[in-house]
Amino acid sequence: MHRAERPLDWLVVGGGIHGTHLTRVLLEAGVRRSRIRVVDPEPELLAVWTEHTTRTGMRYLRSPGVHHLGLDPFDLFRFAGRRRARRRDLFKGQRRRPLLSLFQDHARHVIGESGLQELHLRARVTGMDPSGPGGFRVETDRGGLHARRVLLCVGGGGAPSDPSWVESARSQGAPITHLFGPDLPWEDLLEQARRTGLPVAVVGGGISAGQFALRVIHDGGTAALLLRHELRVESLDADPGWLGPKNLKSFHAETDPATRRHLVQSARHRGSMPPEVAGAVRACAEAGGLDLRCNTNPVGCHRTTTSCGGDRWELILRTEGDEERTVPVSSVVLATGIGHATDTYADSGFPGGLWLQRLAREREFPTAPCGFPVPDSALQWIEGLHVSGALAELEVGPVAKNIVGARMAARRIDAVARSLS
Numbered sequence: 001m002h003r004a005e006r007p008l009d010w011l012v013v014g015g016g017i018h019g020t021h022l023t024r025v026l027l028e029a030g031v032r033r034s035r036i037r038v039v040d041p042e043p044e045l046l047a048v049w050t051e052h053t054t055r056t057g058m059r060y061l062r063s064p065g066v067h068h069l070g071l072d073p074f075d076l077f078r079f080a081g082r083r084r085a086r087r088r089d090l091f092k093g094q095r096r097r098p099l100l101s102l103f104q105d106h107a108r109h110v111i112g113e114s115g116l117q118e119l120h121l122r123a124r125v126t127g128m129d130p131s132g133p134g135g136f137r138v139e140t141d142r143g144g145l146h147a148r149r150v151l152l153c154v155g156g157g158g159a160p161s162d163p164s165w166v167e168s169a170r171s172q173g174a175p176i177t178h179l180f181g182p183d184l185p186w187e188d189l190l191e192q193a194r195r196t197g198l199p200v201a202v203v204g205g206g207i208s209a210g211q212f213a214l215r216v217i218h219d220g221g222t223a224a225l226l227l228r229h230e231l232r233v234e235s236l237d238a239d240p241g242w243l244g245p246k247n248l249k250s251f252h253a254e255t256d257p258a259t260r261r262h263l264v265q266s267a268r269h270r271g272s273m274p275p276e277v278a279g280a281v282r283a284c285a286e287a288g289g290l291d292l293r294c295n296t297n298p299v300g301c302h303r304t305t306t307s308c309g310g311d312r313w314e315l316i317l318r319t320e321g322d323e324e325r326t327v328p329v330s331s332v333v334l335a336t337g338i339g340h341a342t343d344t345y346a347d348s349g350f351p352g353g354l355w356l357q358r359l360a361r362e363r364e365f366p367t368a369p370c371g372f373p374v375p376d377s378a379l380q381w382i383e384g385l386h387v388s389g390a391l392a393e394l395e396v397g398p399v400a401k402n403i404v405g406a407r408m409a410a411r412r413i414d415a416v417a418r419s420l421s
């Protein structure tokens with residue numbers, strides 16, 4: 001643990017995409033290295049992002065090449081080398097989306113170049129007293145810390161959102177995992193699929209579901225992709241108007257947090273895939289490698305005995321006309337997202353942990369009916385406590401969670417840090 005005699009100037013909670021970029025920005029704004037730390041229980045910065053993007057098998061990011069962790073929007077293009085000399089597959093399409101491996105190399109470069117890893121304290125924040133000496137007393141599972149300002153970059157939070165039928169199927173031993181759960185037994189999934197010749201059923205209609213089904217097939221398994229709707233094709237998570245005044249002007253003019261939540265919810269293209277992923281999914285289905293089933297809803301999973309006397313698992317599907325069908329599967333992978341803020345966050349877990357939700361309630365921090373912060377324009381929830389990512393959605397807007405959301409938050413946090421120095 002950091003044993004500072006006086007409080008840190010900044011404590012960044014969470015070393016993911018947001019925490020890493022914002023720490024880099026704070027250093028650039030003049031915050032001294034000895035006065036800032038990033039606290040995260042993972043062994044290294046970006047661990048959650050790296051694990052999740054690897055699991056999906058994605059090759060390219062959905063976002064354009066100007067969205068990355070460096071300071072200048074064109075840093076990633078410069079890092080990739082001169083246009084004529086660089087590999088042609090490093091960026092894709094009109095928006096020049098970067099190859100994941102390039103994005104990762106660049107992220108490591110940003111971390112290495114500014115020594116961010118040395119600022120990382122490996123611990124989980126478990127509580128916070130905003131009226132501690134010199135600002136905040138922050139409790140972690142590895143001791144206490146003091147900081148004048150705290151910046152919460154704790155991600156989207158929460159447990160993976162499981163459909164309601166999953167609990168009882170799991171209790172009977174059904175082989176169901178969540179793509180973004182604590183562990184994804186990839187080798188076992190693939191081995192089961194190969195051995196039984198039965199597909200891995202991938203439940204979900206978004207980009208991660210599509211990418212994961214393609215990964216299974218690419219690595220020699222078979223997959224069934226089950227969507228509640230038709231394939232929805234959208235280039236980005238939300239309309240580009242949300243990156244600037246076109247949409248944000250009226251968003252910021254709206255003073256009712258519940259209406260802002262509604263605007264955020266309806267602006268995000270949930271359950272959609274960009275054209276090239278949807279195209280690859282369709283092509284794979286046409287070629288016979290992928291069992292693509294739209295407008296179908298899994299409602300259960302049970303064990304049956306085959307004519308040869310063996311056991312196998314069957315997924316029960318309800319189709320649009322309310323008919324039930326069964327599909328034999330080797331395993332089920334849920335790509336149904338991670339807890340989303342709707343009217344209440346109670347059953348999907350609060351970003352950062354329930355301690356934060358409780359603290360906000362007890363100390364009456366300004367919150368919306370959905371339980372999320374209502375921060376000011378400096379992304380300050382209460383004096384000295386700033387938010388970014390999912391927790392800043394009601395101020396930054398529908399792209400708050402994305403990489404560009406970190407860059408948008410950075411402009412405001414940078415101004416705060418410069419005004420203090």
Ligand SMILES: Cc1cc2nc3c(=O)[nH]c(=O)nc-3n(C[C@H](O)[C@H](O)[C@H](O)COP(=O)(O)OP(=O)(O)OC[C@H]3O[C@@H](n4cnc5c(N)ncnc54)[C@H](O)[C@@H]3O)c2cc1C
Pocket residue numbers: 013014015016017018019039040041042046047048049052053056060061062063067123124125126153154155156208351352353388389390401402403404
């Ligand atoms: C597969 C996938 C692909 C994506 N692709 C794109 C894309 O192409 N473009 C784009 O813009 N966005 C993309 N996103 C969305 C978004 O950019 C990511 O979800 C991003 O990781 C969010 O960054 P974050 O820092 O808020 O959260 P995370 O990266 O999840 O990091 C949060 C960190 O906070 C830590 N933490 C949580 N609670 C505590 C605590 N109590 N104490 C200490 N530390 C804590 C966690 O350990 C974690 O390291 C993608 C998301 C996924 C899952």
